[in-house]
Amino acid sequence: METEIPSFEGPSCPIPLPHRERILMGHGSGGKMSHDLIMQVFNPPFSNSALDQGDDAGVVSVLPGNSMASTWNGRLAISTDSHVVWPLFFAGGDIGKLAVCGTVNDVAMMGAEPLYLSAGFILEEGLDIVTLHKVVTSMQAAAREAGVTIVAGDTKVVQKGKADSLYINTTGVGILPEGVEISGKNAQVGDVVILSGPIGAHGMAVLEARQELGFESQIQSDVAPLNHLVHAMLNESQRIHVLRDPTRGGLATTLNEIAKQSQVSILIDEITIPVEPAVAMACEMLGFDPLYVANEGKLVAIVEKTDSLAVLEAMRRSKYGTGAVIIGEIQSEPRGRVLMRTSFGSTRVMDMPSGELLPRIC
Amino acid sequence: METEIPSFEGPSCPIPLPHRERILMGHGSGGKMSHDLIMQVFNPPFSNSALDQGDDAGVVSVLPGNSMASTWNGRLAISTDSHVVWPLFFAGGDIGKLAVCGTVNDVAMMGAEPLYLSAGFILEEGLDIVTLHKVVTSMQAAAREAGVTIVAGDTKVVQKGKADSLYINTTGVGILPEGVEISGKNAQVGDVVILSGPIGAHGMAVLEARQELGFESQIQSDVAPLNHLVHAMLNESQRIHVLRDPTRGGLATTLNEIAKQSQVSILIDEITIPVEPAVAMACEMLGFDPLYVANEGKLVAIVEKTDSLAVLEAMRRSKYGTGAVIIGEIQSEPRGRVLMRTSFGSTRVMDMPSGELLPRIC
Numbered sequence: 001m002e003t004e005i006p007s008f009e010g011p012s013c014p015i016p017l018p019h020r021e022r023i024l025m026g027h028g029s030g031g032k033m034s035h036d037l038i039m040q041v042f043n044p045p046f047s048n049s050a051l052d053q054g055d056d057a058g059v060v061s062v063l064p065g066n067s068m069a070s071t072w073n074g075r076l077a078i079s080t081d082s083h084v085v086w087p088l089f090f091a092g093g094d095i096g097k098l099a100v101c102g103t104v105n106d107v108a109m110m111g112a113e114p115l116y117l118s119a120g121f122i123l124e125e126g127l128d129i130v131t132l133h134k135v136v137t138s139m140q141a142a143a144r145e146a147g148v149t150i151v152a153g154d155t156k157v158v159q160k161g162k163a164d165s166l167y168i169n170t171t172g173v174g175i176l177p178e179g180v181e182i183s184g185k186n187a188q189v190g191d192v193v194i195l196s197g198p199i200g201a202h203g204m205a206v207l208e209a210r211q212e213l214g215f216e217s218q219i220q221s222d223v224a225p226l227n228h229l230v231h232a233m234l235n236e237s238q239r240i241h242v243l244r245d246p247t248r249g250g251l252a253t254t255l256n257e258i259a260k261q262s263q264v265s266i267l268i269d270e271i272t273i274p275v276e277p278a279v280a281m282a283c284e285m286l287g288f289d290p291l292y293v294a295n296e297g298k299l300v301a302i303v304e305k306t307d308s309l310a311v312l313e314a315m316r317r318s319k320y321g322t323g324a325v326i327i328g329e330i331q332s333e334p335r336g337r338v339l340m341r342t343s344f345g346s347t348r349v350m351d352m353p354s355g356e357l358l359p360r361i362c
Numbered sequence: 363m364e365t366e367i368p369s370f371e372g373p374s375c376p377i378p379l380p381h382r383e384r385i386l387m388g389h390g391s392g393g394k395m396s397h398d399l400i401m402q403v404f405n406p407p408f409s410n411s412a413l414d415q416g417d418d419a420g421v422v423s424v425l426p427g428n429s430m431a432s433t434w435n436g437r438l439a440i441s442t443d444s445h446v447v448w449p450l451f452f453a454g455g456d457i458g459k460l461a462v463c464g465t466v467n468d469v470a471m472m473g474a475e476p477l478y479l480s481a482g483f484i485l486e487e488g489l490d491i492v493t494l495h496k497v498v499t500s501m502q503a504a505a506r507e508a509g510v511t512i513v514a515g516d517t518k519v520v521q522k523g524k525a526d527s528l529y530i531n532t533t534g535v536g537i538l539p540e541g542v543e544i545s546g547k548n549a550q551v552g553d554v555v556i557l558s559g560p561i562g563a564h565g566m567a568v569l570e571a572r573q574e575l576g577f578e579s580q581i582q583s584d585v586a587p588l589n590h591l592v593h594a595m596l597n598e599s600q601r602i603h604v605l606r607d608p609t610r611g612g613l614a615t616t617l618n619e620i621a622k623q624s625q626v627s628i629l630i631d632e633i634t635i636p637v638e639p640a641v642a643m644a645c646e647m648l649g650f651d652p653l654y655v656a657n658e659g660k661l662v663a664i665v666e667k668t669d670s671l672a673v674l675e676a677m678r679r680s681k682y683g684t685g686a687v688i689i690g691e692i693q694s695e696p697r698g699r700v701l702m703r704t705s706f707g708s709t710r711v712m713d714m715p716s717g718e719l720l721p722r723i724c
Contacts, residue, residue, distance in 0.1 A: 030609065056468040061437050075422065079418055107418075183415055360518075
């Protein structure tokens with residue numbers, strides 16, 4: 001059985017043979033080979049006025065032309081993520097799409113409007129340049145959908161055996177509108193917990209790409225930029241207290257983080273948590289609990305009860321929130337813990353995982 | 363001969379044994395082990411109000427309390443660099459200091475005031491946690507000297523053999539004062555080229571740490587944050603057209619980039635370019651040209667002739683500019699080329715290097 005790279009929709013690789021074949025150490029030299037790689041692989045898809053200057057930093061503006069300019073009080077949200085997912089390509093996405101969406105989402109989870117990204121690549125000597133081109137083009141497509149611009153970049157090359165094809169760091173900068181105060185610390189007793197859709201698809205899609213499922217499923221990663229969904233939610237309510245995307249460690253880990261940060265208890269109804277049948281089946285066969293499996297296009301919102309139905313409706317009208325459901329509520333005790341009412345009617349503690357379930361899932 | 367890790371000045375590692383010994387895959391899980399690593403290794407040195415929130419992004423302000431607030435027109439400079447230097451420790455610095463200074467300097471080279479950094483770590487399974495702690499503490503010391511705050515972080519762990527101890531991405535955000543227009547495109551015929559001090563030390567210090575010199579030298583890397591130097595220069599003159607730090611590929615590569623971006627010719631006098639005797643000797647013995655060797659604490663400034671002496675004096679009064687000298691001037695022809703008047707009186711073209719001289723120097 002061969003590992004198949006999903007077919008790639010996009011412009012063909014513009015690099016003339018024979019230089020297109022493999023990454024060499026010289027591509028990391030800072031000299032002519034680096035320059036050519038940047039000009040041929042990175043700049044054509046990413047092209048924008050800040051990046052095209054070719055200076056040491058991208059110069060951008062956060063004030064003029066932005067609708068919030070008159071009320072903006074100078075706050076930025078800054079987030080960073082290094083992406084080491086293996087394999088690079090999986091059903092529904094690839095490391096490039098993941099690198100853009102992951103950071104866009106982290107900025108959006110503060111209620112901020114992501115505007116700019118940087119992208120830092122660590123390339124392994126010997127990497128196929130066509131593969132790199134596919135990843136870069138996928139990043140640009142994701143950036144376009146999210147409405148963010150990649151304004152700074154960097155490329156390093158390490159010897160064969162000192163990385164695993166390629167790693168991508170993205171760092172995002174967004175502006176935070178006046179009055180928005182969203183944090184994992186802000187969950188309050190009585191608040192409602194909303195989940196934007198079915199969980200566990202990303203982790204299982206990556207496992208399938210590793211051929212660890214042992215059978216063929218139709219599972220697609222949910223990787224998606226959530227900033228437009230967040231925008232729609234914030235337009236609907238000013239009483240959204242917490243937003244977070246349940247990535248590594250899954251929904252259970254995210255809820256535990258929030259319970260600890262806010263010093264509250266989160267009570268979840270197991271029966272309300274959506275899991276696609278294919279994901280549920282794959283999890284059951286492999287012994288995974290979908291509550292602990294990574295998502296890359298879902299969010300948890302903790303919202304004041306009065307606004308919860310309006311927020312839910314707004315989410316369902318947005319592309320990546322059509323499957324939104326209420327899954328629980330905030331209680332006072334036991335502080336810092338997540339409880340789950342099971343389908344059998346009992347209640348159990350949903351702990352934070354201690355070790356590693358799925359390495360290199362993002 | 364054993365590789366010796368330079369003695370480390372700083373607080374001792376706070377992690378209780380036996381957990382302190384090695385990075386495990388579980389430290390990248392996003393669960394409890396990740397949480398403990400962050401709380402014990404990263405947060406104590408980096409602690410600040412944005413990072414301590416523990417949210418998906420650090421929230422910071424670029425307006426209030428800043429002296430430029432009233433005139434700032436909303437421009438930011440954003441720069442990113444992944445650092446893969448090997449070995450991690452070398453005379454004069456380490457990967458942590460390098461990661462902070464490298465990005466601070468790239469932001470400063472736009473004439474911007476660096477304020478915030480993100481830090482993304484890729485850790486190899488099996489990494490000694492005491493080593494990580496040394497690197498993180500060194501980052502914080504460098505950040506303190508530069509006056510920047512690390513407001514967002516991320517940690518990923520990859521299997522043994524999929525990285526080389528650790529890699530660090532830093533991304534920097536700085537505000538660009540009104541009226542500052544510095545770019546590699548802005549060199550003008552008649553401008554003067556100033557170099558902030560002797561070249562080649564960083565590259566040779568790293569080679570010594572690799573024990574490739576074959577003898578013991580006293581060479582120390584020049585790695586340093588240059589933002590205060592740039593600040594002093596901009597206070598002196600509004601006629602600084604280009605600033606750039608000659609890192610990978612050295613002074614020759616940087617001058618070539620500027621010549622191409624500005625479509626001018628740069629004429630350099632070989633005899634004016636300072637090289638420390640130990641660096642010159644090491645380069646000669648190993649067959650390196652110091653013009654092509656990496657620096658991490660030097661800058662090139664291209665300044666209007668009328669202001670060049672005032673800028674030079676301001677540089678010499680600043681800690682990292684005491685060795686500043688005028689090394690050349692901008693001419694019109696041949697466009698895009700760098701020429702060097704040698705000590706023998708002849709003139710030769712100083713090309714951009716095509717391949718890789720010193721892999722993983724930064």
